[in-house]
Amino acid sequence: MKLLEKTQLGNASLKNRMAMAAMTRGRTDSNGLVGDITAEYYAQRASAGLLFTESIRISEEATGSPLTPGIFTKEQIAAWKKVTTAVHDSGGVIVAQLWHTGRIGHSIDRNGKLPIAPSPLPIRGMRHYTSQGMKDFEIPREMSTMEIMQTIKDFGQAAKNAMVAGFDGVQLHAANGYLPSQFLAESANQRTDNYGGSIPNNSRFIVEVMQELISVAGGEKVGIKISPFHPYGDIVLEDPVASYTHLIEELNKLDFAYVELMRRSPHFPSPEHYVCEDEIAFFGRKIHQRVIANGGYDRDSAESELEKGIAALVSFGNLYIANPDLPERFEKNAALGKPDRATMFGGGEQGYIDYPFWNG
Template sequence: MRLLEKTELGGISLKNRMVMAAMTRGRTDTNGLVGEMTIEYYTQRSGAGLLFTESIRISEEATGSPLTPGIFTQQQIEAWKKVTTSVHDNGGVIIAQLWHTGRVGHSVDRNGKLPFAPSPLPITGMQHFTSDGMKDYEIPQEMTIPEIKQTIKDFGQAAKNAIAAGFDGVQLHAANGYLPNQFLAESANQRTDDYGGSIPNNARFILEVMQELISAVGSEKVGIKISPFNPYAAIVLNDPVATYNCLIEELNKLDFAYVEIMRRSPYSASSENDGTHNEMELFGRKIRHIVIANAGYDKVSAEAELEKGIAKLISFGRLYIANPDLTERFEKNASLSEPDRTRIYGGGEQGYTDYPFCNE
C-alpha cells in the first residue's frame, strides 16, 4: 500500500504518506491556551506520517471564532510545547497551521472591534458562530497599507513562535475564505492599490507572507494550503483558473517545502466538479514543490491519487476525527468509525478524544 510507504518532507523523514489535515476544533480556554485534552488528541493521532494542527491565530487581531488557539503569547507557546513534546515522544511529526481570519469574524469575540479585510465587503448568505450565538456578518474595516505590512510581520513572528514551541514547521492557511484567500478573490478585494485591481496584485499578499515565513524559519519548514474552487465564506473569483495559475507560477519561484491542495468536495453537485475543474490535474501538475492532496479521500481514492504521481502525500480530515488510529485501520482493513458531527467544533472530551481504537 503506497499510503504506508515512508517518505520525506522538508528534510524530515515521515513514516507513511498519510497526513491529518488541519481542522478547527474550538476547545481552548478564553486565552487561546490549549490544554490536556489537546495534548491527548494529537498524541492519539501521532501514527500519521504528519499532523497539521487546527488553525492557530497569529495575533489577537487574527481572531475570528471563540475558543480557538493562538501562538502570539508566551503562555500560548508554552502550552503548545506540551503538545509537540508528546507528539515527538510518540514518534510523530507536527506542523502548525498559521491563521488570520480576516472578515470571517465578529466584533462579539474581538473586544468590540470590527474585523479587518482587504475591502469593506461583508460576507452574505450565511452567519458566523460567536460566543453569543449565530450572528450576521458585519462590514469589515478595510486594511491600510501599514496594517497589511504589520500583518505580514505578524505571520513571521508567529512562525518563529511556532518553532520555539517545538513544531516541525508551519503552514500558511491560504484556503477556505480566510484573509489570504480574501486578497485573491474579487468578491472580497476591490482595492486599487498594490494589493488589488489585478490578478498579480491580488496574489501579492500571499507571496509576501510566504517570503516572510521563509525568511523567519527557513524554506524547509514552510508550506501553504490553497483551495482554488472552494466558495466558502462567499469567496468568488472572476477567473479562478487564471488566478491560481498566476499564484502557482509565482510560488514556483520561491524555495519552500510543499503545497497542500484542497479540492472541492467530490460530493458537491456543482458543475465545477464535473471533471473539467479537477484541481489536481489543473494545478497539481504545475507545482514544482511536493504536493499534498486534501479533501474527501478514502483509502481507495487516496491510493488512486498517489498512483497518478502528482501528489506525494494525502491528507484526511473527517476520517481522522473519529479514527485516531486511521493508519492501522487502513493497514488491517478494519471498519471505520463515524464522527459525531454535533461535537466537531466545540465541547469537551466527547467527540474529541473518546473515539475507540480498533484494538479496543
C-alpha cells in the first residue's frame, strides 16, 4: 500500500504517508494547559507518519473557544514539552498547528473583549459554543494595521515557542473560517488598505505570516492548511478559484515544506457560484510544495488519492479518534472503531484515551 510507504516531508523522515489531522478536543484546563492525558493521547497515535496537534492559540488575543490550548506562556510551553517528549519516545513526529480564531469567538471567553477580525462583519447563520452555552456571534472589532503587524509577530513568537517545546514543525491554520481565511474572503474582509480590497491585498496577511514562520522555524519545518471551497464560518469568496490560485502562486515563491489541502465538507454546502471541482486535482497540481490531502478519506479512497500522484500524504480526522493504531488496521484491513460523538469536543479520559488497540 502506498499509504504505508516511507516518505520525507521537509527535514522529517516519516514511517508512512498517513497523518492525523488537527482536531479540537477541548480538554485543557482554564489556563490553556494540556495535561498528562493529552500526552498519552498523542503518544497512542504515534504510529502515524505525522501528527498534527489540535489547533493551538498563538496568544491570549487569539482565543475563540473555551478549554483550548495555548503556546504563549512558559507554563503552556512546558506542558507541550511533555507531549512532544511522549510522542518522540514512541517514535512519532508531531507538528504544532498555530491558530488565531479571529471573529470565531465570543467575549464571554475573552475576558469581556470582543473578537477581532479584518472588518466588523459578524458571522451569519451559525451560533458559537461558549463556556455558557451556545450564543449568537457578536460584531467583531476591526483590526488596526498595528494589530495586524502584532498578530504576524505573535505567529512568529508562537513558532519560536513551539521549537522550544520540542515540536518537529509548525503549521499555519489558514482553513475553516479562522483569521487567515477571514482576510481572504469578502464576506469577512471589506478593508480598503493594504490588507483588503483586492485579491492580492486579501492574500497579503497569509503570505506575511508564512514569511514570518519560515524566518523563525526554517522552511523545512513549516506548512499551511487551506480549504478553498469550505464555507464554514460564513466564509464566502466572490471568486474562490481566482483568490486561491493567486494565493498558491504567492506561496509557491516561498521555501517551505507542504500544503495540507482540505476538500469541502458535505455538511457545509458551498455557495451556488462556487465551481464543483475536486480540490486536490484542481489546486493540488498548482502547488509546488508537497501536498497533503485532507477531508473525509477512508482506506480505499486515500489509497486511490495517492495513486493519482498529486498528494504525497493523506490526513485523517475522525478515524483517528477511535482508532489510535489506524495504520495497522489499514494494513490488516481490520474493522474500525467508531468515535463517540458525545465526547469528541470535551470531557476527560472517556472517548479520548480509552479507545482500544486492534488485537487481531
